[in-house]
Amino acid sequence: MENTWVGLLDCNNFFVSCERLFRPDLVGKPVAVLSSNDGCVVARSQEVKDMNVPMGVPYFQIKDILKKGSVTTFSSHISLYRDISRRVFEVMKREMGQVEQYSIDEAFFICKGSFAEVENMIEQLKNVIEMEVGIPVSIGLAHSKTQAKYAASMAKKSAGVKVLNMEEWSTIITDIPLAKIWGVGGQMELKYKANGLVTVADYLASDKQRLGAIFGVVGQRLYAELSGYASPSLGSSSSAQKSLMSSRSFKNPTENIDVLADAIAYHVRHVAADLRRLKLKASLIRVSINTSRHGDFILRGGTLDVAFNDSTNDTFKLMAAAQKLLKQLYENDVPYKKVGVVVSDLVDSNGQQGSLFVEEEVTRKQDRLMEIIDNLNTGKNKNLVKLGTRLRAKEWQGRQDSCSPSYTTRWSDVARVSAK
DNA sequence: TCTGGGGTCCTAGGACCC
DNA sequence: TCTGGGGTCCTAGGACCC
Secondary structure, X not given: OOOEEEEEEEEOOHHHHHHHHHOHHHXXXXXXXXXXXXXXXXXXXXXXXXXXXXXXXXXXXXHHHHHHOOOEEEEOOHHHHHHHHHHHHHHHHHHHOOEEEEXXXXXXXXXXXXXXXXXXXXXXXXXXXXXXXXXXEEXXXXXXXXXXXXXXXXXXXXXXXXXXXXXXXXXXXXXXXXXXXXXXXXXXXXXXHHOOOOEHHHHHHOOHHHHHHHHHHHHHHHHHHHHOOOOOOXXXXXXXXXXXXXXXXXXXXXXXXXXXXHHHHHHHHHHHHHHHHOOEEEEEEEEEEEEOOOOOOOOOEEEEEEEEEEEEOXXXXXXXXXXXXHHHHOOOOOOEEEEEEEEEEEEEOOOOOOOOOOOHHXXXXXXXXXHHHHHHHHOOOOOOOOOOOOOOHHHHOOXXXXXXXXXXXXXXXOOOOOOO
């Protein structure tokens, strides 16, 4: 077991690195990427981190600081980042075999060998990804996922790779606050502190049973992870997704139900198309309409859901259900700031058993129609068919003031390379 | 004026049943 | 008059993550 390691690969400042890929002139210069609506800072280059700009800070609060520091800012360009992400993980799979993707820019993997061997392997991996995709990465290797996360954070501060064995781990844990550990947030930190636990060493020196009694399964799992004795394994990378969501804040609040209906329609189209792309059907749809988190209407808004007898990925069915929920939720004279749609209780659309009450012929026709719509929408004319829309998009869709071109997903935006 | 979007897992407590 | 206790299932919401 000593020879089996679990690794975490983490793309450095991922969104920033994606933008720099097509703007090499920005390498070494301060760059930040903003969330949708240009609301918050969601990615920072090292130069921006060094300016003490925190993650997630509202853009308007630090606009001046960014300007003063000549920071180049981009609106989020998620389709571009997803495309680059896919390339990183393709290389990773080719090199390492099975990987468990954890987020758009991180994945776990297992590797075996002596310290020197695995160190060599991850240096290789780093080089190959940086050569082939052009995104800088950090890789940490240790004896549990939680340790590997920590190793990756050490890697980021040094050569970009870090193999953390048990010997070194046991010497550094007295200096690692629990708050720096993956999965320990502000609330848990307070709870641990209240019980006299501040560092990883404190935690590991405690009685395992007692930790379980006080902190439940979360506390027990943390012990196993920190101790490194949980045999490393990957969650099956194909493990079924549990829910799909589409939601967005509006540029300006609205009291108009037609605008809300238009936004809901947009989100339903998106989750329905996602379901079909992933070959899934949903048994539950949930609609949320929210007011601003800041202001006089915090307690208004709400969430309602409805279950289907037959799971579905049919845009019409989902749309009808969602619009009905919206009507139930809507109140006059409330300024809404955000709406969203979640589908869950997902089942495989291939193996799904039809209800006795659904005519098979009807189902087939609907599937065919959805297929035609999807083909139209993914072709040259993106989003040609917009079911349920009343074209009020401008009234709710947000600002994307400085979005980079679609270098990889739109022919017209492909970067041109010219020889001298 | 302006505060993201998309997920997972766990828990407490209510409903219901015997 | 007296008003159990234990189990399961479900849901809303909390906590955390990137």
